[in-house]
Amino acid sequence: MLPPTSLSLLLLLCCFSVANGGKVLVYPLDGSHWINMKVIIEELYSRGHEVTVLRPADSWYIKAESPHYKSITLKSSAGFDEEGFELFATELLAMRREGASLWNQLSLEFKMMETFAEMIKLVVQIAEEMFEDAELMQSLRDAKYDLVLTDPAVATGVLLAHRLGLPLVLNVRWTVQGEGHEAIAPSPLSYVPKAMSELTDKMTFFQRVKNTLFYLFNQFKIRNFIDPVLNPSVHRYFGSDVHYMELFQAADIWLMRNDFIFEFPRPTMPNVIYMSGFQCKPSKPLSQELEDFVQSSGEHGVIIMTLGTLVGKLPEDIVEDIAAAFAQLPQKVIWRHKGKKPSTLGNNTLLVDWLPQNDLLGHPKTRLFVAHGGTNGVQEAIYHGVPLVGLPLMFDQQDNFFRMKVKGVAKVLDIATVNKDNFLEALKEVLYQPSYRENMKTLSNLQRDQPIKPMDQAMFWIEFVMRHKGAKHLRTESYKMSAIQYHSIDVLAFLLTLVLLILAVFTAVLKFLWGRLFGRSKVKKE
Secondary structure, eight states: OOOHHHHHHHHHHHHHHHHTOOEEEEEOOSTHHHHHHHHHHHHHHHTTOEEEEEEOTTOSSOOSOOSSOEEEEOSSOOSOOHHHHHHHHHHHHHHHHTOOOHHHHHHHHHHHHHHHHHHHHHHHHHHHHHHHOHHHHHHHHHTTOSEEEEOTTSSHHHHHHHHHTOOEEEEESEETTEETHHHHSOOOTTTSOOTTSOOOSSOOHHHHHHHHHHHHHHHHHIIIIIHHHHHHHHHHHHOTTOOHHHHHHTOSEEEESOOTTTSOOOOOOTTEEEOTTTTOOOOOOOOHHHHHHHHTTGGGOEEEEOOTTTOOOOOHHHHHHHHHHHHTSSSEEEEEOOSSOOTTOOTTEEEESOOOHHHHHTSTTEEEEEEOOOHHHHHHHHHHTOOEEEOOOSTTHHHHHHHHHHTTSEEEOOTTTOOHHHHHHHHHHHHHOHHHHHHHHHHHHHHHOOSSOHHHHHHHHHHHHHHHTOOGGGSOSGGGSOHHHHTTHHHHHHHHHHHHHHHHHHHHHHHHHHHHHHHHHHHHHO
8 A cells, every 4th residue: 555645746747747748740751651650659648648640541550540640531532542552562572573674673663653652642632622621620729739640651630730820840761752850950962871872971973973973853843743743732732832842841840761871971950859769679578479489499599580560571482592592501590481381391491470570589599580661660679789681672662671781780782682592591690690699789789779768868859849839049040041042142243243243343444544644654665
């Protein structure tokens, strides 16, 4: 039994936390992005905040019922489901396997751009349907939310926050235009590599040429596939002089899901807060069945393989080769695999529909993680100090694994050309060359050695925005400038004109004096 004074104090603290709880409106992105957003939502709930999640009617992972949040189910459709996405992934993989010719690469890029443009159209449609639903918008205004928390990889949450006039916090790695930093911080092409360029911050002349070409190509994609879709809607609801990226750049806080353990050094801004590894946590005990299987590996340990939430199965010939390679190792393997059981499967390999990724990565017998390169999985591997073999499939996965390869913690294979021999060789290299595990342990120590835990950092700044109704003092006004003003082209033009004017006047004066002086001399001689 607690003493009366302690019980009273406890009740007072509980009341204080509830009384000071905020109201957060969340517009998440489905799929793997929802996994990390859900972690933040659960932490907000545990701190006494009331969270409301907006979800399309056919949400993939975002459930209508949850003990941690209320939900508002929209009438709109998200436009894609698990089956549709797997078909898209299968089509992309088939295109990659056709070869690495320039034509195939361009076809692949065009397919990606087309698909992304269609996704943006759906995003705009959802936003417009929300704005035209007077009852919904009035209910959101009446709820008196303190802020909107959203993932800016889609624009809906950003548009909604500005429509409601609420402070905006971003849970961000990507925006609709690309890597998050590029929307908010200076990104000199001389030492900030463009996403997907597979360059580091130390570039030769020709690598800087390549980096510039990647920048120009990205600008082409933005101008031709994103601007024409987003700007008309933004002009309709926010004014003809507003560009959609201004709404992103006006966000109060950018919670970045990476940091400089993962990224290369680069400029940043005061309202960019790094929370890399916020979803990482110590492992929990495994189920008895899994624990028995792991312990049966003896001194050789265990390999984990999963390709994330978006892709459950690979083409059968690749699956057969991967299974055959695993069968030749003394390690035990736990493989998340959907589809037909491979005929080459060895007795050392356990196929599962789902696996507790974090708990297995944190197990002392885990030796290696075979992954697709999603940000969540890479961050968890760093946290637990487990080296990687990469089979990147799409989107940012190749770029994520390039960074891990440069840091000496991963061996990366092309999924289009992977076979039994090169996969087995990669597994053995990472398993038996100590440098991979040593380098990953170094990254793990760096990630864990922080004065404030990443989740506490994220919570502080979300609550900071609630307390102060925003964070305008941290936000640069540069987004309101035109490109001419931002790069001081008008100032340089003015100064150049001034210099030329001074030179012109000086030249005219010299000519005048020259004429007067030598003109008189000539008259006197005559």
